[in-house]
Amino acid sequence: MSKKSKASKSSKSARKPKGAKKGAAKRPSGRLMSVATNARKAINERVAAIAEAPLAVCESDENLQSMLNVLRSEEEPIEVRLAALQAIQAASFSVVTFESCRSEYIATLRQVATDPDMELRQRVLGILAREKDGFAQRKLLEGLQNPEKALVPPEKALQLLSNDVHAEAYAAAREIVNNPPSDTARREALRLLAADATAAPMFEKLLRDKDEQAEIRQISASALQALKPEKLQEHARAILLDTSEYDDIQATSLTAITQFGDEQAVAEDKTLMRRIDNMKDEASTKIKQSARRFLTKYGQ
Amino acid sequence: MQNVAMAGARSETEFASLVDALAADPDRREQLTELLREDHPVYDQRGAATTVRMRGWVLLALARAGVSDAALIFVLEELDAGVDAYLVAAAARALRSYPSPNAALAPFAMRALTNIRYHDEPVSFEGYGEYADSSSYTTPVRELLVTLAWLGPHARGVLHEVEALRAQHGGLPKKLLVEVDRAVEAIRGGQADEPDADCCTLPNGLSSTFSWALGSRRGSESIESTVFEDHGGASVTFREFFRGHPSIVVFFYTRCDNPLKCSLTVTKLARLQKLLEAQGLDDQIYTAAITYDPAFDLPARIHAYGQNRGVRMDDRHRMLRATDGVNALRSHFKLGVNFIESLVNRHRIEAYILDAEGRIAASFERIQWDEQQLVDRAIEVLNETSNEKSGGPVPEVSPRPVDAPARGKTASTMLGTLASVGVAFFPKCPICWAGYLSMFGVAGLERIPYYPWLQPLLFAVMLINLASVWLRGRSTGRMSGFYLVSAGAFAIVVSKLGLGLESVAIWGIALTLAGSLLSALNAKGRRLTARGGPA
Numbered sequence: 001m002s003k004k005s006k007a008s009k010s011s012k013s014a015r016k017p018k019g020a021k022k023g024a025a026k027r028p029s030g031r032l033m034s035v036a037t038n039a040r041k042a043i044n045e046r047v048a049a050i051a052e053a054p055l056a057v058c059e060s061d062e063n064l065q066s067m068l069n070v071l072r073s074e075e076e077p078i079e080v081r082l083a084a085l086q087a088i089q090a091a092s093f094s095v096v097t098f099e100s101c102r103s104e105y106i107a108t109l110r111q112v113a114t115d116p117d118m119e120l121r122q123r124v125l126g127i128l129a130r131e132k133d134g135f136a137q138r139k140l141l142e143g144l145q146n147p148e149k150a151l152v153p154p155e156k157a158l159q160l161l162s163n164d165v166h167a168e169a170y171a172a173a174r175e176i177v178n179n180p181p182s183d184t185a186r187r188e189a190l191r192l193l194a195a196d197a198t199a200a201p202m203f204e205k206l207l208r209d210k211d212e213q214a215e216i217r218q219i220s221a222s223a224l225q226a227l228k229p230e231k232l233q234e235h236a237r238a239i240l241l242d243t244s245e246y247d248d249i250q251a252t253s254l255t256a257i258t259q260f261g262d263e264q265a266v267a268e269d270k271t272l273m274r275r276i277d278n279m280k281d282e283a284s285t286k287i288k289q290s291a292r293r294f295l296t297k298y299g300q
Numbered sequence: 301m302q303n304v305a306m307a308g309a310r311s312e313t314e315f316a317s318l319v320d321a322l323a324a325d326p327d328r329r330e331q332l333t334e335l336l337r338e339d340h341p342v343y344d345q346r347g348a349a350t351t352v353r354m355r356g357w358v359l360l361a362l363a364r365a366g367v368s369d370a371a372l373i374f375v376l377e378e379l380d381a382g383v384d385a386y387l388v389a390a391a392a393r394a395l396r397s398y399p400s401p402n403a404a405l406a407p408f409a410m411r412a413l414t415n416i417r418y419h420d421e422p423v424s425f426e427g428y429g430e431y432a433d434s435s436s437y438t439t440p441v442r443e444l445l446v447t448l449a450w451l452g453p454h455a456r457g458v459l460h461e462v463e464a465l466r467a468q469h470g471g472l473p474k475k476l477l478v479e480v481d482r483a484v485e486a487i488r489g490g491q492a493d494e495p496d497a498d499c500c501t502l503p504n505g506l507s508s509t510f511s512w513a514l515g516s517r518r519g520s521e522s523i524e525s526t527v528f529e530d531h532g533g534a535s536v537t538f539r540e541f542f543r544g545h546p547s548i549v550v551f552f553y554t555r556c557d558n559p560l561k562c563s564l565t566v567t568k569l570a571r572l573q574k575l576l577e578a579q580g581l582d583d584q585i586y587t588a589a590i591t592y593d594p595a596f597d598l599p600a601r602i603h604a605y606g607q608n609r610g611v612r613m614d615d616r617h618r619m620l621r622a623t624d625g626v627n628a629l630r631s632h633f634k635l636g637v638n639f640i641e642s643l644v645n646r647h648r649i650e651a652y653i654l655d656a657e658g659r660i661a662a663s664f665e666r667i668q669w670d671e672q673q674l675v676d677r678a679i680e681v682l683n684e685t686s687n688e689k690s691g692g693p694v695p696e697v698s699p700r701p702v703d704a705p706a707r708g709k710t711a712s713t714m715l716g717t718l719a720s721v722g723v724a725f726f727p728k729c730p731i732c733w734a735g736y737l738s739m740f741g742v743a744g745l746e747r748i749p750y751y752p753w754l755q756p757l758l759f760a761v762m763l764i765n766l767a768s769v770w771l772r773g774r775s776t777g778r779m780s781g782f783y784l785v786s787a788g789a790f791a792i793v794v795s796k797l798g799l800g801l802e803s804v805a806i807w808g809i810a811l812t813l814a815g816s817l818l819s820a821l822n823a824k825g826r827r828l829t830a831r832g833g834p835a
């Protein structure tokens with residue numbers, strides 16, 4: 001067998017759950033469910049049966065209850081519980097069929113949201129947060145306000161809360177920006193605040209702060225574009241004229257003016273045009289490309 | 301004694317205790333209704349989820365204490381446009397405590413059932429702020445089915461809808477089929493043929509959805525200098541835009557996540573504008589959609605929001621944001637909205653009609669308003685303005701008859717078609733003309749002189765008809781009429797080229813007639829659709 005076909009075979013088998021038999025015919029749902037929920041079967045076999053089971057989940061109340069029990073039970077191996085979660089989540093895409101199961105599914109997710117297993121907890125909170133679930137939002141906010149109660153790391157909590165603009169997370173995010181537990185948490189807090197109309201002055205300050213990390217300054221530029229686009233244009237111009245600015249931020253500023261600038265005002269801005277014209281030849285490769293795009297757009 | 305007016309600074313637990321105390325005290329139960337007003341200070345600086353928990357608890361207190369006529373509107377509002385499972389379930393339960401079940405309530409329960417059935421989440425009413433995470437819970441669909449059963453024969457008007465949902469695959473959750481059957485049985489019960497005495501009477505509480513201020517309108521002086529920025533970034537003051545003519549004003553914000561509120565309101569504004577246009581009133585009655593969230597809703601954002609919903613935006617019809625914030629507007633319009641920082645946490649549906657002085661002449665609150673009703677009220681205000689200007693009674697300003705332009709268009713179509721016929725049969729020379737005349741002579745007609753200039757004139761009119769059909773096709777989006785008329789015109793022109801294809805002219809006439817007729821029918825269908833008639 002050639003190397004290529006071996007590789008292809010191994011990639012195909014990687015996509016299949018362990019324990020799934022090659023070329024096996026579809027098994028009846030009753031048999032699948034009995035394997036999936038049988039604690040005496042091997043984990044791989046159960047995971048494989050669950051992976052085939054999504055359509056069977058809502059076939060009967062008994063099937064649903066069995067699968068929810070697997071998900072709920074801390075006695076079950078975590079691989080099996082995660083597979084059960086994935087199967088029910090897959091079933092939920094059939095909105096009409098799943099409607100009968102939905103309320104019990106959500107109630108179970110709320111139970112599992114405080115499970116001792118971190119990965120399961122995080123996935124479950126993710127599903128609930130995308131549903132804008134009040135219970136999940138309250139738990140996540142509690143964790144941000146009191147780290148001892150936190151179910152997920154602060155950056156994850158902020159990321160999940162950002163699914164709902166009405167999740168009352170701005171105050172907690174501001175607190176994290178001021179007293180960040182980690183760089184990642186601060187970054188996520190800033191991303192969340194990019195939808196807070198009152199945060200524009202903070203982003204202006206961060207954008208102009210040369211001591212800030214480039215990523216934070218870029219997040220600030222993006223937030224300003226959403227909140228106060230005219231301010232971004234002002235600052236972007238000033239950054240481009242400042243010869244002591246960093247390349248990354250100048251490239252971001254150049255893109256902002258090229259894409260969103262007032263065409264007439266920019267074209268008439270001789271100082272800026274001269275500066276960009278110089279950049280075209282003298283700056284780093286990244287800026288040169290952006291400068292050429294700018295000059296193409298503004299007619300030079 | 302605990303005071304509702306001072307409830308603003310309370311914690312959620314204290315608020316829940318206050319609500320329980322009010323529900324338990326028959327003399328103070330009416331104060332629960334006050335707590336359901338969105339602009340109540342108790343909701344100031346609370347998040348949306350907190351607001352849901354608080355309002356839900358008040359609705360549940362009403363369910364225990366009984367819903368009064370004054371509180372009914374808040375319950376129906378939740379059923380009419382609510383999308384939160386907890387609030388809809390609580391409202392359904394509260395409705396069952398209204399002392400007089402009424403046929404007018406059934407459509408609200410049915411609408412809620414239709415809106416919420418794919419978001420049937422578990423809710424717990426056990427304690428304040430509890431979320432269901434076990435098997436002992438209820439759901440909005442379950443509560444609504446129990447409410448329909450409570451309405452019994454009063455819900456006969458929606459029985460066919462319940463039965464249709466029952467029969468439809470996935471229409472209602474399988475495990476609730478017992479409740480569905482119970483509701484159907486209750487609705488069918490009682491005197492089957494006995495007409496519902498109060499079938500068409502709206503409960504008293506519902507009358508507050510519309511208010512009509514005659515002779516007692518507040519002046520708009522306090523907000524006359526309020527500056528707005530419109531969808532195109534142009535600045536205009538309240539006085540500049542709202543004085544001199546009646547206006548229809550709705551409120552919205554682009555981040556609203558309830559599709560039955562802001563998104564629907566702005567979509568309906570677009571339909572309302574078309575009604576004004578169809579009645580020729582679009583230059584006499586202005587419209588405006590004002591955002592609750594001016595800090596976030598920048599001109600580009602409100603422009604895109606309006607455009608995506610078909611709103612007409614020009615100097616008379618604008619999407620607006622108040623540049624100095626929404627506070628002045630809040631107090632002038634007494635808006636049913638509250639905020640956490642600058643973000644809306646809850647708002648009601650609200651639309652206003654302003655008179656020519658910018659004063660509020662009428663308001664529509666909470667329940668979905670009807671576009672035609674709003675237009676009719678605005679016309680009344682317009683008539684009233686005309687009366688005031690003339691210093692006495694003057695003839696009413698009537699909407700331009702819809703059929704007048706239609707008649708004009710039909711006449712132009714007929715003229716164009718006749719021109720095509722004229723071109724097809726126009727004689728080539730005076731001898732042919734004599735031949736025609738000899739035929740007319742047989743019919744006893746008077747002598748008609750030969751006018752060679754008539755042919756180019758008829759040809760020009762035929763081209764005008766072609767252009768008119770093209771324009772009509774473009775406006776209706778149906779070009780089939782234009783294609784037929786084009787083919788007809790082509791056939792007529794070919795028949796006149798002297799290629800021995802004179803007989804083609806008959807086909808040309810037939811195609812022209814068919815195309816013109818089709819074009820006129822398409823245009824008529826479109827006008828009827830715009831008026832809400834059959835498409």
